[in-house]
Amino acid sequence: MHDKTLTELAAGLASGAFSSRELTQAFLARIDRLDGDLNSFISVTAEQALVEADRADAARAAGNIGPLTGVPLALKDLFCTEGVKTSAGSRMLDNFIAPYDATVVEKLRAAGTVSLGKTNMDEFAMGSSNENSFYGPVRNPWDPAAVPGGSSGGSAAAVAAGLVPAAMGTDTGGSIRQPAAFCGITGLKPTYGRVSRYGIIAYASSLDQAGPMARTAEDCAHLLGAIAGHDLRDSTSVARGVPDYTQELDTPLAGLKIGLPKEYFGDGLDPAVESAIREAVKVFESLGATVREISLPHTHYAIPAYYVIAPAEASSNLARYDGVRFGHRCNAPEDLMDLYKRSRAEGFGEEVKRRILMGTHTLSEGFFDAYYKKAQQVRRLIRQDFLDAFDEVDVLMGPASPTPAFDLGARKDPVSMYLQDIYTIAINLAGIPGISVPAGFAGGRPAEGRPVGLQILGAHFAEARLLNVAHQFQQATDWHLRRPALAEETL
Numbered sequence: 166m167h168d169k170t171l172t173e174l175a176a177g178l179a180s181g182a183f184s185s186r187e188l189t190q191a192f193l194a195r196i197d198r199l200d201g202d203l204n205s206f207i208s209v210t211a212e213q214a215l216v217e218a219d220r221a222d223a224a225r226a227a228g229n230i231g232p233l234t235g236v237p238l239a240l241k242d243l244f245c246t247e248g249v250k251t252s253a254g255s256r257m258l259d260n261f262i263a264p265y266d267a268t269v270v271e272k273l274r275a276a277g278t279v280s281l282g283k284t285n286m287d288e289f290a291m292g293s294s295n296e297n298s299f300y301g302p303v304r305n306p307w308d309p310a311a312v313p314g315g316s317s318g319g320s321a322a323a324v325a326a327g328l329v330p331a332a333m334g335t336d337t338g339g340s341i342r343q344p345a346a347f348c349g350i351t352g353l354k355p356t357y358g359r360v361s362r363y364g365i366i367a368y369a370s371s372l373d374q375a376g377p378m379a380r381t382a383e384d385c386a387h388l389l390g391a392i393a394g395h396d397l398r399d400s401t402s403v404a405r406g407v408p409d410y411t412q413e414l415d416t417p418l419a420g421l422k423i424g425l426p427k428e429y430f431g432d433g434l435d436p437a438v439e440s441a442i443r444e445a446v447k448v449f450e451s452l453g454a455t456v457r458e459i460s461l462p463h464t465h466y467a468i469p470a471y472y473v474i475a476p477a478e479a480s481s482n483l484a485r486y487d488g489v490r491f492g493h494r495c496n497a498p499e500d501l502m503d504l505y506k507r508s509r510a511e512g513f514g515e516e517v518k519r520r521i522l523m524g525t526h527t528l529s530e531g532f533f534d535a536y537y538k539k540a541q542q543v544r545r546l547i548r549q550d551f552l553d554a555f556d557e558v559d560v561l562m563g564p565a566s567p568t569p570a571f572d573l574g575a576r577k578d579p580v581s582m583y584l585q586d587i588y589t590i591a592i593n594l595a596g597i598p599g600i601s602v603p604a605g606f607a608g609g610r611p612a613e614g615r616p617v618g619l620q621i622l623g624a625h626f627a628e629a630r631l632l633n634v635a636h637q638f639q640q641a642t643d644w645h646l647r648r649p650a651l652a653e654e655t656l
């Protein structure tokens with residue numbers, strides 16, 4: 166069962182081929198057997214999952230069902246889940262049991278899905294390799310020497326290894342798309358405001374957005390439909406109807422106008438990644454699309470702008486972890502100052518501290534105009550680049566990441582890690598949606614056989630179009646059906 170897509174599993178449940186309990190048990194057994202080395206889960210909530218599965222089976226028997234009733238999935242460990250540890254990959258929240266459900270979790274539960282547990286991630290979603298987790302690194306199912314990407318690395322690895330058919334991630338600067346690319350799965354970052362952020366542990370509030378990670382675009386379409394929508398508890402969620410994202414999947418692509426941003430094919434792009442992307446573009450041409458070069462002239466400002474804005478917002482969001490109300494508290498504090506200082510020094514890891522320091526500096530008096538304000542102005546120019554591009558073309562395409570997955574421990578310098586985000590970050594700054602789909606494999610050592618992701622970008626709220634374009638590609642190719650050897654293992 167583990168080799169089926171979410172859509173196929175939903176059909177199997179509907180036809181009575183298996184029950185949600187059987188499905189849930191099968192995936193739990195796989196997690197039990199295969200996750201020791203992968204480390205993709207922080208918490209497995211087996212007991213609760215079986216209760217939810219039985220509830221789904223009972224609902225089905227009563228005829229009270231939706232398209233996702235009884236389907237298992239997993240949640241990145243920054244979605245608050247009532248009564249379940251929600252750590253954000255940090256020692257700071259290792260003892261935090263969330264008192265309520267995030268809106269995404271509430272919606273998934275209302276849709277009848279079954280959560281198998283919480284997946285590993287870079288601490289507070291800061292990272293591109295999952296090496297910044299308090300719970301240890303995650304391994305890439307395609308090659309245990311490689312990272313799975315980050316920060317939603319646990320979600321990506323769990324789906325790629327067939328431990329769960331789908332998982333939720335979040336994307337602030339690439340955290341869904343880059344790990345999806347590294348692990349050979351499909352990951353969608355929706356438009357900012359499409360999905361409620363209520364109950365998602367905040368990193369950079371003007372950029373954070375939740376989205377689905379699964380085998381196929383079709384699976385992502387079902388999941389996005391379940392989690393999208395306006396929420397009074399998140400003032401940045403947009404009051405706009407949620408379409409049926411599966412409806413346009415089969416629309417033919419004849420006449421589709423594709424733009425290739427020339428800045429996404431420049432220095433630093435791995436040749437194997439480039440050739441996979443160019444081959445993928447040819448597939449679209451064979452489906453009747455036209456292709457032209459586009460320029461996004463402010464692209465090179467995206468990383469500097471993001472690494473001012475994101476740490477600034479993080480330094481403010483993370484001020485709440487003070488050891489007083491919840492989270493890690495140091496032993497025997499001498500006074501309040503000592504409590505703050507030691508709780509934070511012990512609770513946060515190195516990268517989180519680095520970003521809090523950077524953010525506090527750029528927001529401090531005398532520096533605000535030079536850094537934060539300027540970065541916001543640059544952000545506006547970056548957004549305008551995309552708006553101009555979408556006057557000319559329907560979608561943009563390029564690589565999700567400049568390289569395939571790199572080796573664990575290979576990038577020690579934080580700047581070289583930040584450069585990983587070169588093709589993903591501008592999308593968050595502009596607030597537009599983006600999807601990464603499997604598009605081939607790298608050749609040559611050490612990346613031989615590691616997946617490559619094609620990134621497809623659309624205008625604000627063009628998710629249905631992106632899913633259509635991605636689905637048509639998946640009808641014409643089989644990259645998304647390839648499995649790492651680990652995932653072939655049956656029980």
Ligand SMILES: NC(=O)C[C@H](N)C(=O)O
Nearest residue numbers: 290291292337338339340
């Ligand atoms: N959170 C993300 O989207 C990942 C990004 N690499 C960051 O560290 O900020």
